[in-house]
Amino acid sequence: MDDKTAHNDGNGDLVKDIPIVPPSEIKKLNEEALKEKREAETSDSTKESVIYWQQTDDVPAKLSDLKETLKEVIGLGVSFDVIFREMNFAGRNAGLLFLNGFTNDMVVTEILTRLTYLKPEDVNNQALNEMMNRYIPHVQVERDTRLSKVIDEVLSGLCALFIEDAHSAIILDTRKYPVRGLEEPAVERVVRGARDGFTETLVTNVNLVRRRVRDPGLHVEIIKVGRRTRTDVSLVFIDDIADRTQVEAIRNKIEEVDLEGLPLGDKQLEEAIVNKGWHPYPLVRYSERPDVVSSHLLEGRIVVMVDTSPSVMIMPTTFLDLCQHAEENRQTPFMGTYLRWIRFIGIFASMFLLPLWMLLVIHPEMKPPGLDILGPQKNTEIPIILQFLIVEFGVDLLRLAAVHTPTPLASAMGLIAAILVGDIAVKTGLFVNEVVLYMAVATIGMYATPSYELGLANRMVRLILLIATALFGAKGFVIGTTLLILVLTTHRSYNSSYLWPFIPFSAKAMGEILFRKPLLMSRRRPAINKTRDNTKMGSDMNPRGEH
Structure with missing residues (x-):
């Protein structure tokens, strides 16, 4: 009872004279001494x-x-x-x-x-x-x-x-976690395909992947992260395909995370090990579909699963990889290519359509022949750039309202937004028709982006390009676009180029991005993954699938 100890009180000062007592003596302490010891614990x-x-x-x-x-x-x-x-x-x-x-x-x-x-x-x-x-x-x-x-x-x-x-x-191990039923992910829906999606239970998610990849080389390592939460994090990869140097780098970064916990799951882990700064573009691909994750594992990617998170992280990823969707591979190669091109057009329209239109409004002499119909047919008292900014913020406000609006009231909110706000704003002369039209097209393109995080980042780029074009005209648009390409080029995803295969350019890989090739013609894994085994098929099989 006479031994003492010194400890930190949380403010950098040492608090002394706290009694050290064995467990058998804890119950003999008087209430004041026990209370003092409890309050001193840090x-x-x-x-x-x-x-x-x-x-x-x-x-x-x-x-x-x-x-x-x-x-x-x-x-x-x-x-x-x-x-x-x-x-x-x-x-x-x-x-x-x-x-x-x-x-x-x-x-x-x-x-x-x-x-x-x-x-x-x-x-x-x-x-x-x-x-x-x-x-x-x-x-x-x-x-x-x-x-x-x-x-x-x-x-x-x-x-x-x-x-x-x-x-x-x-x-x-007699665990029985509360488990949500398997449902199709709301963000990655397909017309035809599997309807099961990841849940908040790690064991269930691993089983959904193992059901599709029955490979003895599929490794699922478990790492506990967080001093207080002790969250289970799984590192998933196929040992004889994935780059071991990359696996080791990701494993070390996860093990070095020194946080109290990960109550928000995979997003907090991403910020801790990958995207540590203010860059808006995502460096990982999120997916809630087991078939998509299994496909990426077979390509040599590395998957990180976090317990209590219904989505998983796929690394490394690129800008063009984030633009692809599972629906393209559920259709014939021809239709898959068509859908991919439509999606690419929508994504780039969400970034560049509004700045280009405003540039032609500011400088009518730059309009190509035959496009005289472009531009507002009548002007309003509010400048075009201010109209765009108001509509931009209005669309974001509606998006946030849609997230928090109960499902039975969502239709009513849509009617209010479309009729009472949009239509009346145009009729009263606050906005010109073209502003609302092009903003609607750009917003549709943003929602057509398979990656939700990429869509938000592209929206921010559009806003910056709008302001640069309004301030500096054609120079602002060209310089802004050039800076965007430079920023994305220097952006690295685990030592891989973010704009690959556009920069550095690879004609063969770029062809596979632009065209959804038939299954039996896609014989090699993407070079960006640095896989140990880059072949998908046996060497004795020709592209037509015949031995």
Whole structure:
């Protein structure tokens, strides 16, 4: 009781004279000393908290000491869902620690029922080993002596069995997470194709991919990220295809993440390991479709899954890769190519249509012959650039309102936006018809972009080009477009060019981007992935599929 310790109070100052007490003495502290010790704790991880309360990370020998530590570390007796069930097996006192709601009751009951049949003569001095190896009929069972590791596993949904004087615990994987039903992703819908999409449960997402890629080389590594949340992050790749240097680089970046947690899932992890600055363009591709992810794995890409996130990250990616959609590969090569070109036109229209039209309005002498119909037929008191800015912000406001509007009211909101706002604004002379028309076309092009993040980035580029064109005319448009290309060229996705195969130019790869080639003619994986095996087919098969 006379030993003291010094610790940080969170403001950089050391607080002294905090008593160090073993777990057996915690209950003997008076309320004031215990309150002082609790308020002085500044632990930001389970291990630090365990060591703070019992000076070691070992599992206590006595269940009474264990309960005192659990009370302070995990809130036993305070949190209603933290359960510590005390029992006696073969003459040995035991305790089962688990979270109510995360545990499969039927499995746990079956295990406990089997253990109740044990007699003292059935186990020797190594009671824990005997129970784990002979009497627990379960698949995923492990033993650990670190109390912090045991608590972390329990918080993940597992349960832990403690035996008096064993100095360790048996960890049983009896998890039963709340799972949302498999549904087609709202962002990546296809006319024909699979209707299953990723959910918020990591194990389910991995199974959806393994169902499609039954390759022994498919590796799924697990990494825990976050000192407090201990979020499960999976690194998925095909070992004999993916570039191991790239896999190692991504793995190291994930392991080096030093955050309290990832409550917002994959987006926070992306900011921590990939896109750390203010650049608007995404460096990863998000997908909620298992078939799309499986296809990218077979091309040599690396996939990162985060527990509680229904979307996964695909790396590396490029600008033109983000412009492709699964629907193109669900149609014939000819129709897939047609749909791809329509999508490309819509994407580039969302970026350059409004600045080009405004440039021709400002400088009518630049209109090509036969395009005299371009330009406002009548002017208003509000300058064109101000009209564009108002409509731009209005469209963004409507987009945000649509996200937060309940589904039954969405139709009513659309009518209000289209009739009461748009139509009346034109009739009263606030906007010219062409401004509303071209803004609608540009907005449709933004929504036609397969990647939601890319669509938002293109919208910001359009806004900047509009302002540059309004201020500096043709020079502003040309300089702005040139700077955009330079910025995207210097933008790197894990040491890969963001504009590949346009810069650096690869005629063959560019052809595969512009044209959806027939399956049997696409024989090699994209060079940007630096795959160890770049062939998709056997060397004895010709492009027509004949041996």
